Amino acid sequence: MAEVFVLVEHRRGEIRDITFEMLSGCRDVAKSLDASVTAVLLGKNVDNFVEQLKSWADKILVVEDDKLENFNAEAYQKVLSHLIKERNPVLTLIGHTSFGMDLAPALAAELGIPLATDCIGFEVKDGALIAIRQMYGGKVNARFSFKKSPYMATIRSAAFKAEELGLSAEVEKVPSPLTEEVTTKRFLEYVEAVVGEVDITQAERIVAIGRGVGDYSDEKVRSMIEELANELGAVIACSRPIVDKGWLPKDRQVGTSGKTVKPKLYLALGISGAFQHVAGMSASETIVAVNKDPKAPIFTVADYGIVDDLFKVVPALTEKIREIKGGS
Amino acid sequence: METVEGESFGEKYDLFVCLQCGKCTGSCPLSMRSQLNPRKLVREALLLENEAVMDKDFLWDCTTCATCRLRCPRDLQPVEVIIGMRSILIEEAKVPSTVQEALESTFKNGNPWGRAPSKREEWAAELSIKKASEGAEYLYYVGCTPAYDPRVQSVAKSLVRLFDAAGVDFAILGNEEKCCGNEIRRMGEIGLFEMLMEDNIEMFENYGVERIVTTSPHCYNVFKNEYEGLKAEVFHYTQLLCDKLDEGKLKLTKELKKKVIYQDPCFLGKQNKVFEEPRKLLSSIPGVELLEYDREKMRSVCCEGGGGRMWAEATATGERTAETRVKEAAALGAEVIAVACPFCLLTFEDAVKMTGYEGKIEVKDISELLIEAIEG
Amino acid sequence: MKIVVCVKHVPDTAEADVVITPDKKGIKKEGLAFGINEWDEYALEEAILTKEKYGGEVVAITIGGKDSEDTLRRCLAKGADRAVRVEDPALEGSDAYALAKALGAVIKKEIPDYDIIFTGTQASDDGFAQVGQTLAETLGIPHAALVTKVEIQDGKAKIHRELEGGLEEVLEIQLPAVLAVQTGINEPRYVSIMGIRKAKKKELKVLNLSDVGLSPDEVGEKGSLLKLEELYVPPVEKMAEILTGAPEETAARLASILDEKGLIPK
Numbered sequence: 018m019a020e021v022f023v024l025v026e027h028r029r030g031e032i033r034d035i036t037f038e039m040l041s042g043c044r045d046v047a048k049s050l051d052a053s054v055t056a057v058l059l060g061k062n063v064d065n066f067v068e069q070l071k072s073w074a075d076k077i078l079v080v081e082d083d084k085l086e087n088f089n090a091e092a093y094q095k096v097l098s099h100l101i102k103e104r105n106p107v108l109t110l111i112g113h114t115s116f117g118m119d120l121a122p123a124l125a126a127e128l129g130i131p132l133a134t135d136c137i138g139f140e141v142k143d144g145a146l147i148a149i150r151q152m153y154g155g156k157v158n159a160r161f162s163f164k165k166s167p168y169m170a171t172i173r174s175a176a177f178k179a180e181e182l183g184l185s186a187e188v189e190k191v192p193s194p195l196t197e198e199v200t201t202k203r204f205l206e207y208v209e210a211v212v213g214e215v216d217i218t219q220a221e222r223i224v225a226i227g228r229g230v231g232d233y234s235d236e237k238v239r240s241m242i243e244e245l246a247n248e249l250g251a252v253i254a255c256s257r258p259i260v261d262k263g264w265l266p267k268d269r270q271v272g273t274s275g276k277t278v279k280p281k282l283y284l285a286l287g288i289s290g291a292f293q294h295v296a297g298m299s300a301s302e303t304i305v306a307v308n309k310d311p312k313a314p315i316f317t318v319a320d321y322g323i324v325d326d327l328f329k330v331v332p333a334l335t336e337k338i339r340e341i342k343g344g345s
Numbered sequence: 346m347e348t349v350e351g352e353s354f355g356e357k358y359d360l361f362v363c364l365q366c367g368k369c370t371g372s373c374p375l376s377m378r379s380q381l382n383p384r385k386l387v388r389e390a391l392l393l394e395n396e397a398v399m400d401k402d403f404l405w406d407c408t409t410c411a412t413c414r415l416r417c418p419r420d421l422q423p424v425e426v427i428i429g430m431r432s433i434l435i436e437e438a439k440v441p442s443t444v445q446e447a448l449e450s451t452f453k454n455g456n457p458w459g460r461a462p463s464k465r466e467e468w469a470a471e472l473s474i475k476k477a478s479e480g481a482e483y484l485y486y487v488g489c490t491p492a493y494d495p496r497v498q499s500v501a502k503s504l505v506r507l508f509d510a511a512g513v514d515f516a517i518l519g520n521e522e523k524c525c526g527n528e529i530r531r532m533g534e535i536g537l538f539e540m541l542m543e544d545n546i547e548m549f550e551n552y553g554v555e556r557i558v559t560t561s562p563h564c565y566n567v568f569k570n571e572y573e574g575l576k577a578e579v580f581h582y583t584q585l586l587c588d589k590l591d592e593g594k595l596k597l598t599k600e601l602k603k604k605v606i607y608q609d610p611c612f613l614g615k616q617n618k619v620f621e622e623p624r625k626l627l628s629s630i631p632g633v634e635l636l637e638y639d640r641e642k643m644r645s646v647c648c649e650g651g652g653g654r655m656w657a658e659a660t661a662t663g664e665r666t667a668e669t670r671v672k673e674a675a676a677l678g679a680e681v682i683a684v685a686c687p688f689c690l691l692t693f694e695d696a697v698k699m700t701g702y703e704g705k706i707e708v709k710d711i712s713e714l715l716i717e718a719i720e721g
Numbered sequence: 722m723k724i725v726v727c728v729k730h731v732p733d734t735a736e737a738d739v740v741i742t743p744d745k746k747g748i749k750k751e752g753l754a755f756g757i758n759e760w761d762e763y764a765l766e767e768a769i770l771t772k773e774k775y776g777g778e779v780v781a782i783t784i785g786g787k788d789s790e791d792t793l794r795r796c797l798a799k800g801a802d803r804a805v806r807v808e809d810p811a812l813e814g815s816d817a818y819a820l821a822k823a824l825g826a827v828i829k830k831e832i833p834d835y836d837i838i839f840t841g842t843q844a845s846d847d848g849f850a851q852v853g854q855t856l857a858e859t860l861g862i863p864h865a866a867l868v869t870k871v872e873i874q875d876g877k878a879k880i881h882r883e884l885e886g887g888l889e890e891v892l893e894i895q896l897p898a899v900l901a902v903q904t905g906i907n908e909p910r911y912v913s914i915m916g917i918r919k920a921k922k923k924e925l926k927v928l929n930l931s932d933v934g935l936s937p938d939e940v941g942e943k944g945s946l947l948k949l950e951e952l953y954v955p956p957v958e959k960m961a962e963i964l965t966g967a968p969e970e971t972a973a974r975l976a977s978i979l980d981e982k983g984l985i986p987k
Contacts, residue, residue, distance in 0.1 A: 118851075435913050
């Protein structure tokens with residue numbers, strides 16, 4: 018029977034969510050391709066990972082090696098290209114994460130396998146795989162076909178839901194094909210972003226700002242946002258552009274490359290809603306978005322939306338909240 | 346010092362005749378609150394090397410109101426010296442990040458606000474306005490701020506209704522319109538200014554434009570005085586509407602019982618001597634009592650919105666001039682501060698909030714008051 | 722050091738409406754502002770900073786039509802020493818794999834003794850995030866994506882890569898290598914129009930496929946592994962309840978919703 022490979026992504030002793038999302042999300046496409054699902058686990062001392070994965074796959078392929086302790090795209094590429102050549106899976110899935118982005122393109126190129134990156138869905142048409150991915154910042158979806166099989170794809174975080182499968186996987190240990198240490202690229206250490214005074218992951222209410230606030234170094238803009246946050250008892254968080262400009266520290270950034278937050282209220286101001294941001298806040302209880310662009314993707318995750326200029330709405334909102342507070 | 350084109354500042358700006366009398370610094374609205382000192386800068390332009398400007402962040406404080414030029418007993422142009430120094434900073438990439446963004450956006454998008462060119466005519470979506478390609482007596486050059494800023498869009502919309510009411514045959518460029526470059530030149534980006542000027546002149550000629558009317562005194566100024574080879578006649582909207590008033594085509598019938606004070610925009614008033622038309626329009630509104638600042642016309646005080654200051658955070662401390670002006674207006678009993686410039690509108694509205702006069706004093710563009718006078 | 726930077730001239734669709742062409746293979750370009758891909762702007766700055774620190778030469782490369790020379794001229798004005806543009810009708814329809822092959826061929830032809838290659842991690846138009854890494858593979862050299870810091874020391878580079886959740890990893894990578902940089906790694910400098918004009922004297926070479934030793938079959942649809950079938954407007958699964966009216970009205974409505982939900986602290 019054909020196999021779909023799903024590469025297990027783990028870091029610092031934990032399997033990352035994307036792994037379960039892929040294992041769960043690929044069942045339909047595996048079925049259409051007449052394939053079983055194999056979780057491919059590379060690492061060192063991974064027994065507890067094996068236990069966790071058993072109910073999520075038909076088979077677990079384990080390669081243990083001291084040289085695979087930390088993620089290293091070069092070492093992973095050597096092992097995976099060996100496994101793929103040997104077992105010829107019809108489809109290999111890797112997370113479109115920092116890890117997968119580093120690994121998948123070179124691996125696919127080495128093997129001459131077509132790769133569709135950052136996929137959000139699949140279709141199987143006449144036995145052939147179609148990948149669905151977004152372009153132009155999520156404003157357009159695209160269907161891509163693969164020139165030949167086998168296929169490889171990287172999967173966007175949170176594109177699929179991780180739903181318990183209740184399987185009992187067969188475990189197969191494979192000897193590591195790595196004969197020597199990878200010298201071209203060496204892992205040294207992890208460094209945490211500097212933690213500031215505010216921990217946005219603990220906040221009950223968040224006022225989040227994006228590119229749409231314009232120049233956040235402008236005193237007037239800053240005080241307008243701060244006033245609203247004060248009235249709401251909210252902390253201020255942001256999307257990536259605000260951090261790139263140096264206007265807020267990295268620990269205020271919400272999204273895949275920043276923090277994941279689940280506050281009771283997430284008020285998004287001038288945030289378009291690129292998936293990297295949405296992935297970090299979509300689990301918030303109540304989401305409100307203010308944005309000039311009615312087509313901004315943020316409105317598809319928000320519960321309430323205002324399509325207007327935030328410079329008009331924010332002062333008015335601050336005022337109304339003040340009135341409500343004053344009246345109680 | 347040498348200009349970015351390689352001439353000496355002394356020769357280019359004729360600085361050898363400077364008396365160092367200090368009238369420029371005395372007249373500068375920022376010199377009291379900033380290290381900006383035009384007299385000293387003129388002297389340094391003669392004595393020092395270009396490197397000397399590298400750490401002068403305060404050069405971005407200048408609003409280019411040009412009072413220094415207008416008061417100079419030797420007809421020198423300290424404001425141009427400051428712009429020349431900014432040009433050195435631009436060429437050396439010593440630019441505040443917000444100015445950098447405004448300039449990059451102007452190059453890429455044709456406006457300094459970082460907005461998509463395809464959204465430029467969105468303000469006019471519900472109005473039916475001719476496009477320049479259809480031909481018209483006047484080209485209404487809207488300008489970047491009235492096109493994109495939600496507050497100032499109201500001015501553009503008011504003007505369209507006023508032009509219609511007065512039977513003016515006009516058209517706009519829509520999404521094809523590009524920044525006029527007045528602020529760009531004053532931020533010291535000479536190359537970008539020249540590029541905009543060439544592109545705009547070519548576009549005006551392609552559409553056979555003979556008369557241009559602008560929302561902003563800044564666009565008016567640059568078209569009128571700095572666009573080399575522009576053949577079209579240029580008007581500020583207050584001039585055109587004043588003509589229409591005189592011709593009896595603009596009828597101000599509805600009463601507006603308000604005490605109104607008028608803020609002369611630097612680029613309309615002192616720099617271009619258009620003092621009477623705005624005042625005549627205001628005083629022709631039935632019920633309006635027109636007040637005057639003590640410092641008015643040639644002595645009027647800048648709002649701090651010009652010369653790139655919309656994009657540069659000033660090093661200046663203390664009370665902003667617009668705040669001072671709001672307090673003066675309040676002391677004179679004004680209920681409305683009338684402006685005729687998009688930047689004045691924005692800076693004064695902020696100043697009203699900052700000084701706590703919100704709800705007591707309104708800031709309105711003349712066009713908005715005229716609309717009330719024709720439509721009630 | 723011989724430093725290469727690969728750049729792409731892209732439309733800015735952040736605010737503009739995106740309209741799919743009738744053949745469903747592309748978007749309407751009229752009215753869109755074009756410029757250097759945001760990630761590539763940081764890659765270019767990193768290349769120039771590297772040159773300024775260690776000496777050497779920066780060569781900027783792009784694949785694209787005549788209009789992409791605007792982006793190359795900016796690269797030259799900011800500090801690149803020369804630029805190469807590859808244009809060939811056969812490149813039409815190339816996927817990331819084919820583009821990486823073409824870039825690799827240009828680099829081997831024009832800068833065979835390169836020490837380091839910078840690219841952006843992704844482009845804002847197609848969002849593949851794979852050209853740099855694939856390029857490294859075709860050249861047989863190591864790579865790193867999402868690079869946020871680079872320090873060069875004796876034929877190696879100590880780099881930081883951005884991971885999820887505010888974490889970074891520090892790696893040592895042997896040179897030559899491809900470093901695909903993440904935004905925010907530096908502060909791209911301003912370049913004036915006068916600067917761009919002055920840089921017109923710098924060499925900007927235009928090559929076609931045969932100049933770089935590639936056959937038309939190796940690129941374009943034939944040389945690609947992935948084919949764009951169609952573009953379509955994403956279906957809207959869920960939509961927020963949009964509050965309508967003047968700002969005072971929408972703000973009042975929102976405030977009372979927040980109040981009802983107990984989200985206003987009292």
